[in-house]
Amino acid sequence: MQNIVERLLTGDRRALARMVTLIENETPIVRDYLAELHRHAGHAHIVGVTGAPGAGKSTLVTHLVRELRRREHKVGVVAIDPTSPFTGGAILGDRIRMMELSGDPNVFIRSMASRGSLGGLAASTRDVVRAMDAAGYDPIIIETVGTGQAEVEVMRTAQTVIVVSAPGMGDEVQAIKAGILEIADIFVVSKADKPGADQTVAELAMLLSLDPQRRLHDKSQPYWRIPVLKTSAIKDQGISQVVDAMEQHYKYLVESDMLASRAQRQVRSEVQALVLHAVVKALKAEVSEEEWQRVVEDITKRERDPYSVARELEERIGVKGS
Amino acid sequence: MQNIVERLLTGDRRALARMVTLIENETPIVRDYLAELHRHAGHAHIVGVTGAPGAGKSTLVTHLVRELRRREHKVGVVAIDPTSPFTGGAILGDRIRMMELSGDPNVFIRSMASRGSLGGLAASTRDVVRAMDAAGYDPIIIETVGTGQAEVEVMRTAQTVIVVSAPGMGDEVQAIKAGILEIADIFVVSKADKPGADQTVAELAMLLSLDPQRRLHDKSQPYWRIPVLKTSAIKDQGISQVVDAMEQHYKYLVESDMLASRAQRQVRSEVQALVLHAVVKALKAEVSEEEWQRVVEDITKRERDPYSVARELEERIGVKGS
Numbered sequence: 001m002q003n004i005v006e007r008l009l010t011g012d013r014r015a016l017a018r019m020v021t022l023i024e025n026e027t028p029i030v031r032d033y034l035a036e037l038h039r040h041a042g043h044a045h046i047v048g049v050t051g052a053p054g055a056g057k058s059t060l061v062t063h064l065v066r067e068l069r070r071r072e073h074k075v076g077v078v079a080i081d082p083t084s085p086f087t088g089g090a091i092l093g094d095r096i097r098m099m100e101l102s103g104d105p106n107v108f109i110r111s112m113a114s115r116g117s118l119g120g121l122a123a124s125t126r127d128v129v130r131a132m133d134a135a136g137y138d139p140i141i142i143e144t145v146g147t148g149q150a151e152v153e154v155m156r157t158a159q160t161v162i163v164v165s166a167p168g169m170g171d172e173v174q175a176i177k178a179g180i181l182e183i184a185d186i187f188v189v190s191k192a193d194k195p196g197a198d199q200t201v202a203e204l205a206m207l208l209s210l211d212p213q214r215r216l217h218d219k220s221q222p223y224w225r226i227p228v229l230k231t232s233a234i235k236d237q238g239i240s241q242v243v244d245a246m247e248q249h250y251k252y253l254v255e256s257d258m259l260a261s262r263a264q265r266q267v268r269s270e271v272q273a274l275v276l277h278a279v280v281k282a283l284k285a286e287v288s289e290e291e292w293q294r295v296v297e298d299i300t301k302r303e304r305d306p307y308s309v310a311r312e313l314e315e316r317i318g319v320k321g322s
Numbered sequence: 323m324q325n326i327v328e329r330l331l332t333g334d335r336r337a338l339a340r341m342v343t344l345i346e347n348e349t350p351i352v353r354d355y356l357a358e359l360h361r362h363a364g365h366a367h368i369v370g371v372t373g374a375p376g377a378g379k380s381t382l383v384t385h386l387v388r389e390l391r392r393r394e395h396k397v398g399v400v401a402i403d404p405t406s407p408f409t410g411g412a413i414l415g416d417r418i419r420m421m422e423l424s425g426d427p428n429v430f431i432r433s434m435a436s437r438g439s440l441g442g443l444a445a446s447t448r449d450v451v452r453a454m455d456a457a458g459y460d461p462i463i464i465e466t467v468g469t470g471q472a473e474v475e476v477m478r479t480a481q482t483v484i485v486v487s488a489p490g491m492g493d494e495v496q497a498i499k500a501g502i503l504e505i506a507d508i509f510v511v512s513k514a515d516k517p518g519a520d521q522t523v524a525e526l527a528m529l530l531s532l533d534p535q536r537r538l539h540d541k542s543q544p545y546w547r548i549p550v551l552k553t554s555a556i557k558d559q560g561i562s563q564v565v566d567a568m569e570q571h572y573k574y575l576v577e578s579d580m581l582a583s584r585a586q587r588q589v590r591s592e593v594q595a596l597v598l599h600a601v602v603k604a605l606k607a608e609v610s611e612e613e614w615q616r617v618v619e620d621i622t623k624r625e626r627d628p629y630s631v632a633r634e635l636e637e638r639i640g641v642k643g644s
Contacts, residue, residue, distance in 0.1 A: 031633075032629075034627070038624065042624060264622055271631050271632050275639075305356070313593065317597075317642045318642045
């Protein structure tokens with residue numbers, strides 16, 4: 001049984017690929033594997049890259065991977081495709097550019113479909129990152145499309161969050177409304193060769209200056225001043241500075257003890273999420289589809305009520321004190 | 323014990339106000355009250371009003387209430403204030419305009435703070451609506467500020483969702499990105515006296531025409547064509563048409579059997595949410611703060627792992643089959 005785990009720990013790519021598939025399929029045994037992998041993980045710098053569709057995330061990630069390879073890092077990438085409610089699909093064309101990198105044995109790229117529940121995606125992403133981490137990849141980049149609640153939740157796994165904006169897309173306003181401003185550690189304005197890039201940089205800098213935390217911070221404490229960087233894929237400019245900023249941010253997290261305190265918060269919410277997931281599974285096992293339909297009908301007919309039905313189910317699946 | 327419930331069912335406003343407070347404070351006994359109220363609820367038309375800050379939601383709600391009073395309805399309003407992560411506050415100035423209506427014994431307005439968890443707000447809102455419903459208010463309007471995940475979740479309680487946009491705010495694009503397009507039943511362009519109102523109407527109509535469901539619907543089935551209506555608070559125009567559209571949409575929901583099918587889906591997710599809430603409470607009762615800190619430290623030190631800790635907690639709170 002430990003064979004796949006042992007092979008993964010030596011850096012075996014096929015074992016890692018198999019593990020990721022087991023995680024995505026929620027194979028029961030995978031929790032035992034992950035328990036073992038957890039003991040060997042915790043070394044990687046986990047970097048999230050997010051931004052609106054068309055902001056140039058994939059292009060930026062491709063260039064970051066190249067630069068990180070130049071610096072002799074072994075790089076992992078988890079790319080999350082959204083399942084649009086309109087299309088039902090989960091394929092993005094611009095993954096192709098990344099394919100050229102996937103021939104490199106020191107680059108491991110995995111694309112994940114964002115099917116299932118909100119919490120489900122965040123949980124699988126965390127597990128996949130853990131497996132890559134245990135296999136020796138560092139840093140690991142998580143790329144998410146869009147800026148919704150699912151992305152914000154996935155981004156909690158990241159230690160450093162890069163938010164990408166393209167000039168003239170109004171992404172700055174988006175960033176505030178979607179709560180992205182609060183989670184960004186580094187801003188990147190892509191397509192800096194296009195007109196309006198400097199204005200987008202200025203607008204982002206202005207927004208950041210409004211952040212009260214920024215104004216009220218204790219000057220004696222380590223403080224991270226969120227940089228706004230420009231990149232141009234065409235001119236191959238600015239990438240090295242983004243990687244520098246990533247490394248500086250990691251250093252800041254370690255020195256300010258925030259790496260440890262963030263990890264502790266995440267561990268706690270992970271344990272709670274695992275317990276709740278088990279409850280959802282127990283409910284599924286306990287209540288048949290026929291029973292659900294009967295119960296729901298009784299409630300909508302006002303013959304029963306949701307509160308006493310919930311209490312009965314709590315007793316049946318054995319939740320204490322209910 | 324049943325005194326407050328009985329008084330509420332006769333329409334006693336003080337009993338209703340007290341019940342809402344009990345719901346907000348998550349007083350344990352309130353579930354028994356709500357179980358009883360559930361049997362007497364289910365008559366009200368529940369209408370959600372949402373849109374970006376500054377779109378004119380409160381003004382629209384005030385005018386809707388006036389028009390509904392003219393039509394001799396007893397109207398309930400649940401206004402949800404966001405707890406901004408920047409300000410920490412939950413007070414909005416423009417509630418004042420609604421105050422003038424609150425002297426009317428046939429109008430019940432309650433403002434709720436959106437503190438606590440995502441699911442917590444949706445649950446309290448549903449319970450407050452249930453209490454107003456049992457007290458005889460119909461329709462009940464839920465007003466939420468902004469268009470994030472919390473709002474989308476709250477809006478699931480509503481049977482008819484009105485999305486408000488102001489001219490020239492780029493709300494149309496916002497609507498798609500925030501997933502509002504999918505939940506809107508009626509669009510209202512407020513401030514129709516301002517320049518750009520007709521353009522905003524045209525843009526929304528164009529966006530709606532792109533919805534594949536709209537193009538592919540079965541012509542023999544009842545179908546709701548999402549209207550885009552203009553209102554002007556200054557000129558007191560368009561309000562009556564919005565109330566007409568609300569009533570037509572309710573009629574459509576009944577005739578297409580969607581009122582029943584939506585209610586069934588909601589009941590199921592409500593029961594599941596109640597069970598999960600009980601589990602979170604059981605965890606809190608079982609695991610002390612000191613133990614959490616110890617466990618989290620063990621996990622971050624890689625001496626234990628989240629998966630086996632979760633399994634142990636599942637056993638301790640008694641979740642079956644784990």
